[in-house]
Amino acid sequence: MPQKANILLVDDRDENLTALEAILTSLDQNLVRADSGEAALKALLEDEFAVILLDVVMPGMDGFETAAHIKQREKTKDVPIIFLTGAGIDRHQVFRGYASRAIDYLTKPFDPWVLRSKVEVFVELYHTKQQLRDQSRMLQRALTEEAGDSAGPVAARLSRRVADVNANLRLVRDLVVADDRDTDARTVEAVRDLDSSVAKLTALVDALHGPA
Numbered sequence: 001m002p003q004k005a006n007i008l009l010v011d012d013r014d015e016n017l018t019a020l021e022a023i024l025t026s027l028d029q030n031l032v033r034a035d036s037g038e039a040a041l042k043a044l045l046e047d048e049f050a051v052i053l054l055d056v057v058m059p060g061m062d063g064f065e066t067a068a069h070i071k072q073r074e075k076t077k078d079v080p081i082i083f084l085t086g087a088g089i090d091r092h093q094v095f096r097g098y099a100s101r102a103i104d105y106l107t108k109p110f111d112p113w114v115l116r117s118k119v120e121v122f123v124e125l126y127h128t129k130q131q132l133r134d135q136s137r138m139l140q141r142a143l144t145e146e147a148g149d150s151a152g153p154v155a156a157r158l159s160r161r162v163a164d165v166n167a168n169l170r171l172v173r174d175l176v177v178a179d180d181r182d183t184d185a186r187t188v189e190a191v192r193d194l195d196s197s198v199a200k201l202t203a204l205v206d207a208l209h210g211p212a
Helices: 014-027 037-046 063-072 091-099 112-145 148-178 185-209
Strands: 006-010 030-034 051-055 081-085 104-107
Touching: 006 014, 006 037, 014 030, 014 112, 030 037, 037 051, 037 063, 051 063, 051 112, 063 081, 081 112, 104 112
Parallel strands: 006 030, 006 051, 051 081, 081 104
Antiparallel strands: none
16 A cells, blocks of 8 residues: 655635645545645655645745745655636736646636546656655665575566556556546656656566566
8 A cells, every 4th residue: 555645735725725625635645734835845845745736826925936946946846736726817827837847727716526636647646656766776675685596586576566566557547548638748748757667667677587
């Protein structure tokens, strides 16, 4: 059972945060509140997050400025952001949002199902990346510490782990395909990058087995 992912909810209005929690609670992940851009940046220093839901219009540091700070930090630059805003925002602001390298953009009132499905894709991507990272570390240890006859059992264990990663990656692909109309191109690209990494890991594990 993978560890629950952290999802950061950023909005200066308590009722909006409560509404987001109601929409996302069925995903059974850790929902973390932040009532300002400053609070969001502090939370990102303390924990790792799968995705950030970021309100655009906030007093003080707005959503775009907050996103710019997030993307400037090495630790958080790759964390996906979904901007949330009220109706009436102009196209210039939309382009400004994408210039901040956000992943997606939804206008309030948004469809709860669409928001939940988008967040679910990023959570599954996060879990798959975590598994891939764990398997890579295990492979490195195996190549460093194991040799000779012991390589066979190690390779078998790695094969089972990689099969689990591939199964999760198939689930992510299915989620992206199911949400195709609302899926950002960068999300699709992230899945492709992950696909490539898993393929390389699979090839390394196959090499441990040796020729058939």
